[in-house]
Amino acid sequence: MTCSVDIQAYLEQQRQKVDHFLTTVLPDGQNLHEPLYQSMRYSLLGGGKRVRPILTIATAESVGSLSIEDLLPFAAALECIHTYSLVHDDLPVMDNDDFRRGRLTNHKVFGESMAVLAGDALLTMAFELCSQPPSKTTIGLDRQVQVIYELAVGAGHDGMVGGQVLDIQSENKDIDLLTLQAIHNYKTGRLIRAAVRIGGILGGATTSQLDQLTKYAEDIGLAFQIADDVLNMTGTREELGKDAGTDAERGKKTYPAFYGIEGARTLGEQCINRAIQRLEDFDHRADPLRELAAFIISRKN
């Protein structure tokens, strides 16, 4: 199958839409809560590839014909969740990172207590964005409730947060490959899976389409993490926008530690090929999803 999408142009276009929408979600200017909003905006609007919201939009558009205006609040919700997880993850009691996306981390600028609260507020705001009244959206109440459930499960105790706990508990331990897979399946995979499934639900995917999309998401989620591990070893601080080589320093086990860098790269490519196979019954509207899969392992940050 040949793909007709210029993925760089597509990503840039979608990223701009998401970024613009994100600038509108918090009240502007003089407001009682302005100090909190500053901290939230700092992390939410501080760059980022917007992979998860773009996955939601691209998936919805692969099966349905909703307007971008209807999709953006849900796409933005995924970015709120992702951003909050980074803010909390960077805290001194967690990964203790000073840099993120090429800038100081939230707590380095606003202090630790504000970073905890800005994260809490971003997490909560994701659900505010998804539960707008019917007068403001044409999504339909049944899909809205389904989407909220997917988001909560993907982000919560049996999803991303569960993965963070597994990750913390395995630091400086000699974990096996199965444990590594479980960590990443939850920590990174579940939110990517939710992003895709939410897009599918919003777009009105059939049950079998949603099954295929879910498998696509699991494949690219794994590839995404493998690519992250490889980049952490091979990228520079300039490319990554954060310190490089930190996994090894912290004694974190990674895919290259099990497979070598080349072996990990091959594994990532296999995942991507499988992901694209999952979409064989989808028409040209799924081209952005196909290209996104390939982009995940070719990226430099």
Add this chain to the structure above:
Amino acid sequence: MTCSVDIQAYLEQQRQKVDHFLTTVLPDGQNLHEPLYQSMRYSLLGGGKRVRPILTIATAESVGSLSIEDLLPFAAALECIHTYSLVHDDLPVMDNDDFRRGRLTNHKVFGESMAVLAGDALLTMAFELCSQPPSKTTIGLDRQVQVIYELAVGAGHDGMVGGQVLDIQSENKDIDLLTLQAIHNYKTGRLIRAAVRIGGILGGATTSQLDQLTKYAEDIGLAFQIADDVLNMTGTREELGKDAGTDAERGKKTYPAFYGIEGARTLGEQCINRAIQRLEDFDHRADPLRELAAFIISRKN
């Protein structure tokens, strides 16, 4: 008006129902995420008066006739939000409290990183509980989405979290009465307001009923905070389950600091009388709400 409800028996009965339901919301026994669940359970099931979930149930029952089974997930969601806020609030970077509800705080038992993540997971779980599929609830999708929106707004940037930020920013500052009121309106008031409004929405309150219930909630929210401030000054460590006199030690301004202890008590009583007045058009099914109002300022912890 004479009230026919034995409030102590009512509270105990409802508390047991809420507590029992809360024991069922997390998977039991051998589970990959058991360490996280231990930390979540420790705080979620570690006592507490369950004021917010009981307000939700009592409000729903004041206007409608839903089964307790239908109400419990939403009532429990409010307790999840309240509990997460306590876990994060107790962190060393926040209030740095060692005791809560008569036991060590979450981070003293499980460590700070687990406490951050257990809080995140409890917050997220609140929305999982509210977004169960229609097959598991008879609430109705329209009410479900409304409830989720109320919860997100009440708990988030323009609600409880916003209030936490105001509180932190005013520590050791000579704040005026207006600022004190704003802090408490957001930090405590908005979630109590959400608990009551959610009950009203679930029970099918009319617009004018929901207006009256909202005012009732604002009155008892203020009374609740005044009573908390008074108890912090007059209660013992045994009564409170946490250190007493901590507000004064931290230089926190409180209602007794502005009005004196007796003046604050009088103000609290005025709020309660006004709250009960708000319900004058409600029938005997609102008796628990009337008694709850009175209970708020008579409590010892």
